[in-house]
Amino acid sequence: MKKMRALISALLLVYLPGVGAQTNLSSPVSVGTSLIPDASPPINTTASATIGSTTISVANATGVTVGMGIYGDFVGECSTANAAFTNAYVTAVNGNSITMSCPATKTDPYPVQFGQQRISTESAILANNLGAYYAKIGSASKGNTAAWLNQVSTGQDYQATSALQVIAPPGGGYGITTAARSSDATGGAAAFPLQSILYLDSWSSANYKSENTYLQDNLAAATDGKSAPHIQMEQSINSLWVTQGEDPYFVNQPGQTILHRYDCGTGQSSAPLPNNCTSAIDIVKNGAQLRNGIVVSSDALDVSSGFGSVLSMPLNNGLIWYSAKNTYSATISSKSPGMLDINVPTSGAGIRLNGSLLISAQAPTISSGFGSGASVVASNGTAAFRISVGASPGSGGVLSMPEAPNGWVCDGSDLSQMNSSAFYFRQTAFTKTSVTMAMYNTSGVQSNLIAGDTVVMKCVAF
Structure with a gap:
């Protein structure tokens, strides 16, 4: 057994040229400075470049392969249809002649590096599995002086609060980059660079809330007024697919490109089925207000059909x-x-135009006239309504109306008769809350309605 332990220790010393570890001994045992086994180093050489050309000649192309990144003063990122902006990489190797994905921006020989340091795919130790209960990566691992998380969000530097802490390097950059490539998916599954799962099973207290994802940015006053806007989250698809249409009756079709999607449930078709969810998006006040809820930028939507579809x-x-x-x-x-x-639906409400009442949902009522027992028997508010004329009606009457800014303009017809005595039923007066109507004969003189007549009217406020 002692010989076996000695052999394992020797192997660790060989395969882990850089490991710093705390053992169960009374003091730390240092085994190098890195956990990387059998690192594949980058390739450094010189290259002769010509401005505008994608072909360079290198002093030594040994080890250079298609797909390696190219790093040098003579080339950088370029715009491509496939990825919008991409750093130069090797697209072909022919002896010492290297073809780049981006053209050179300078002429003359320059130092060049191909690739970045990576773990060798042939390594047997730590190459495929790594387990840790807590992990601190980047500036988060640089001692107490770098632990500023607790200054902007209380408790975030505790191990029990965040099992994984990643802080971007001091020189700037991304805290985490996750990526997937569809051509690497050999098992038939979709390519998911990032997956987040929150499983709510049982709690010791009913007072704990849960959030699957929470993003927080703290914008200090000292950084105000810089040249670029601050965007908390942006999503973009650089698509070379043929644009496909979508409407509420045509979703989940091949080729559709959708920036963001919400759904409720996980698609199961057998019991127990999930309950409905409350909302897809909430916009709430949390100490300060938003100036806008949703903004559609000018020219952001395709208007070739006559207008852009903001909401379908x-x-x-x-x-x-x-x-x-x-x-x-x-x-x-x-x-x-x-x-x-x-x-x-609210009683007395209606439709306003430029701040003034146009049509009221409240039906008019008979204030006087129209005969004994007359009534408004059907209505669509003030937009259109029907009057049933009562006994001994006289020439007309007064309608009580919802209050208008200035008054009402109405017209009507007696559907029960059309003759020289009942030729024209018209408005004769108005106030903000009333309209007076009367029947006229062909000579322009008021004449009487007939009991039981049906009069239809429409009114607009002004």
Whole structure:
């Protein structure tokens, strides 16, 4: 057994040329400075470049292969259809002649590096598996002086709070880069560079909230007014696919490119089935207000069809406004093909134009006249309504109206008769809250309505 332990220790010393570890001994045992086994180093040589050319000649091309990154003063990133902006890499090797994905920006011989240091794919130790209960990477691992997380978000530097802490290097850059390539997916599964799973099973207290993903940016006053805007999260697809259309009845089609998607449930088709979710997006106040909810930038949408589709909805879906908890004030929807439905359920409400009442949802009532027992028997608010004329009606009467900014303009017709005595039913007076109507004969003189007549009217406020 002692010989076996000695052999294992020897192998570790050979395969781990850089390991710093704390053992169960009374003091640390240092075994080098790195956990990288059998590192594959980059290739450094010189290259002769010509400005504008993608071909360079190198002093030594040994080990250079297609796909390696190219790093030198004579070349950098370039715009390509495939990736918008990409750093130069090797696309072909022919002896000492190297073809680059980007053209050279300078002429003359320059030092060049091919590739970055990587772990060898032939390594047997630590190359495929690494386990740790807590991990600190980047500046997060550089001692207490670098642990600024707790200064901007209390408790974040505790191990029990964050099992993994990654802080971008002091020189700038990305804290974490996750990537996947579809051509590497040999098992038939989709390429998912990042997956987050939150499993809520049982809690010791009902007072704990849960959030699967939380993003927080702290913008110090000293960084205000810089040349670029601050964007907390941006998503972009650089697509060479043929653009495919989508509408509420045409989703999940091959070739569609969708920047963001929300759904509820995990697609299971057998019981127990999931319950419905509450909302796809919440915009709430959290100490400060947003100036805008959603902004569609100029020219962001395709308007070749006549207009850009900011929001697409199927039938029986629409917009809703609330005036209080569980109390909606107005809705706009489409409940049948080719029909727009505007609903204002609150009593006395209506539709305003430029701040002034146009049509009220409140039906007019008879204030005087129109005969004994007369009534408004059907209405669509003030937009259109029907009067049933009572006994001994006289020539007309007065309607009580919802209050308008200035008054009402109305017209009507007697559907029960059309003769020289009942030729024209017209408005004769108005106030902000009333309209006076009367019947006229062909000579322009008021004449009487007939009991039981049906009069239809429409009114607009001004």
